[in-house]
Amino acid sequence: MIKYKGYIFLFLSSLLLSACWDKIEVEERGFVSAIAIDLANSRSAVETNQQDPQQQKNETPLQRDERIFNQNKDEDYGLHENNKFKLTQQLIVPSGLSQAQNSGGNTVPAFRNLSETGDTIIEMNRDMIKQAGRITNVTHLDVVLFSKAVASEEDLFADLMDIFLREKEMLRSVKVAITKEHAGDFLYIVPENEKIPSTYISKLLENKSNLEIAQPLTVGDVQDLLLSKKSFAIPVLNTVNATTINYTGLSIYNNPQKKVVGMLIGDQAKGLNFLNSKDQTGTINLKMNNRDITFEVLKVNRELSLKNNNKNQLNFQFTIHVEAGIAEQYGSLDVMTEEHYKELKKALEKEITRITKQTVSLLQKDVQTDLLGLNTHLYNYHYPLWSKVKDDWETGQHYFLKSNVTTDVIVTIVKPGNIIKSN
Numbered sequence: 048m049i050k051y052k053g054y055i056f057l058f059l060s061s062l063l064l065s066a067c068w069d070k071i072e073v074e075e076r077g078f079v080s081a082i083a084i085d086l087a088n089s090r091s092a093v094e095t096n097q098q099d100p101q102q103q104k105n106e107t108p109l110q111r112d113e114r115i116f117n118q119n120k121d122e123d124y125g126l127h128e129n130n131k132f133k134l135t136q137q138l139i140v141p142s143g144l145s146q147a148q149n150s151g152g153n154t155v156p157a158f159r160n161l162s163e164t165g166d167t168i169i170e171m172n173r174d175m176i177k178q179a180g181r182i183t184n185v186t187h188l189d190v191v192l193f194s195k196a197v198a199s200e201e202d203l204f205a206d207l208m209d210i211f212l213r214e215k216e217m218l219r220s221v222k223v224a225i226t227k228e229h230a231g232d233f234l235y236i237v238p239e240n241e242k243i244p245s246t247y248i249s250k251l252l253e254n255k256s257n258l259e260i261a262q263p264l265t266v267g268d269v270q271d272l273l274l275s276k277k278s279f280a281i282p283v284l285n286t287v288n289a290t291t292i293n294y295t296g297l298s299i300y301n302n303p304q305k306k307v308v309g310m311l312i313g314d315q316a317k318g319l320n321f322l323n324s325k326d327q328t329g330t331i332n333l334k335m336n337n338r339d340i341t342f343e344v345l346k347v348n349r350e351l352s353l354k355n356n357n358k359n360q361l362n363f364q365f366t367i368h369v370e371a372g373i374a375e376q377y378g379s380l381d382v383m384t385e386e387h388y389k390e391l392k393k394a395l396e397k398e399i400t401r402i403t404k405q406t407v408s409l410l411q412k413d414v415q416t417d418l419l420g421l422n423t424h425l426y427n428y429h430y431p432l433w434s435k436v437k438d439d440w441e442t443g444q445h446y447f448l449k450s451n452v453t454t455d456v457i458v459t460i461v462k463p464g465n466i467i468k469s470n
Contacts, residue, residue, distance in 0.1 A: 077183045078138065078184050079137065079187065080158065081189060081192065082136055082188065082190075083137075083191075083192040084133070084230060085133045086132065086133065089196055093231070131165070132207075133163070133164045133231065134164070134175070135160055138160075158242070160235060161175050167210075168210040184216070185214060185216050190221065191211060191221055191222070193223070193224075194225070194226050198298065205273055208223075208273070212266065212270050219267030219270070220267065222252050222263050222264065223266060223268075223269055223281060223282075227285040228286060233292060236289065236290065236291070238291075255326060255328060256328055256329060259312070261325065262326070264279070272302075273302075278302045279302075280298065280418055281297065281298045282294065296310050296312035300416075303441050303442045308414045308416060309409075309416070314406075315409055317329070317402050318402040318405055319418060321399060322403055323349070330342060335390065339375075339376070340376045342373060342395055343372045343374040345372055346370040349365055351363065351365055351421075358436050361450040363450060363451070364455065365455065366457065369459070372460065399456045400456050411448050415441055421450065421452075422437070
């Protein structure tokens with residue numbers, strides 16, 4: 048019996064030892080930190096030597112060689128006009144993260160960019176493995192960028208998102224953004240405080256200290272929104288110079304049209320954040336008695352209610368509660384007196400009302416896209432009514448366009464600072 052137990056033990060041990068027969072060593076993997084998708088016929092400023100001269104100056108020899116290699120491939124792509132997309136992947140170079148230096152005394156780059164064109168993401172990724180010299184791995188993927196040209200074509204954005212939703216190793220927390228220019232160029236930005244452009248872009252998308260910035264949009268968010276057939280906003284980025292990217296505003300993805308149909312910038316983007324009550328902070332500037340005053344928005348809460356059941360002219364009421372403090376002022380205004388407090392409160396309420404009305408007008412009249420959550424409110428609280436209008440909300444009878452939206456802003460000014468007045 049003991050002899051048989053020994054055989055059984057050896058048999059089971061062989062099964063356990065064979066569990067790793069197909070493993071791939073970490074050193075043999077190429078970890079992808081960012082992906083950018085463009086139309087194949089779009090031109091890259093980076094790969095056609097039109098980039099900022101300072102950006103080329105900051106390149107390492109390896110990055111320059113890869114840029115030239117990709118540029119030469121771009122010229123060859125002209126012979127293959129049937130290619131639809133260009134895929135750019137940013138791979139992490141572990142040795143560059145430790146600030147090691149090569150024998151020539153130059154800093155080892157912490158990333159490298161590879162690009163391919165083709166008709167599908169899988170096809171391009173397979174071809175890119177030949178450049179990388181190793182199996183690519185997306186478990187560290189942080190950011191996916193789509194050019195505005197891609198997102199503005201019907202069905203492309205949703206179709207391309209399929210691979211990121213289907214891939215079993217893909218995390219739902221991967222951030223998604225739109226770029227005004229060629230998306231691949233953003234992966235060549237060399238930030239001053241980060242070693243990898245994708246890390247810089249990821250942190251930029253997470254910033255909540257500006258009212259023009261929305262909550263980060265992730266792959267998981269996009270899946271939920273596409274499945275629920277909702278329109279939504281996508282962050283938009285643009286390049287400033289060789290080291291800086293700017294958060295421009297919000298692109299408007301219209302679900303019935305299956306594409307990006309417009310943008311919210313400046314006050315328009317601020318208005319959307321007030322109406323959606325996102326966890327954002329930031330500032331609002333206005334003039335009182337020809338003097339500039341800057342308010343810091345500390346907290347926003349909103350309530351949404353439906354006032355009637357007439358589907359041809361639904362009346363929605365937003366009640367927006369705002370807590371704000373005075374961050375900066377010019378002049379001798381004493382903010383602690385009741386008269387001046389009421390004056391400031393009224394002025395800020397008027398300004399926020401103006402901003403939100405501007406946003407509502409653009410969404411209803413210009414792009415006819417519901418980013419206000421009105422359709423969701425009907426679904427959650429007025430389901431029988433929602434059943435009657437759901438198929439014609441943003442198309443057909445355009446019940447969203449016919450709806451009347453009003454805002455009631457209530458401001459509380461707190462924390463006047465360390466002083467009452469400055470002079």
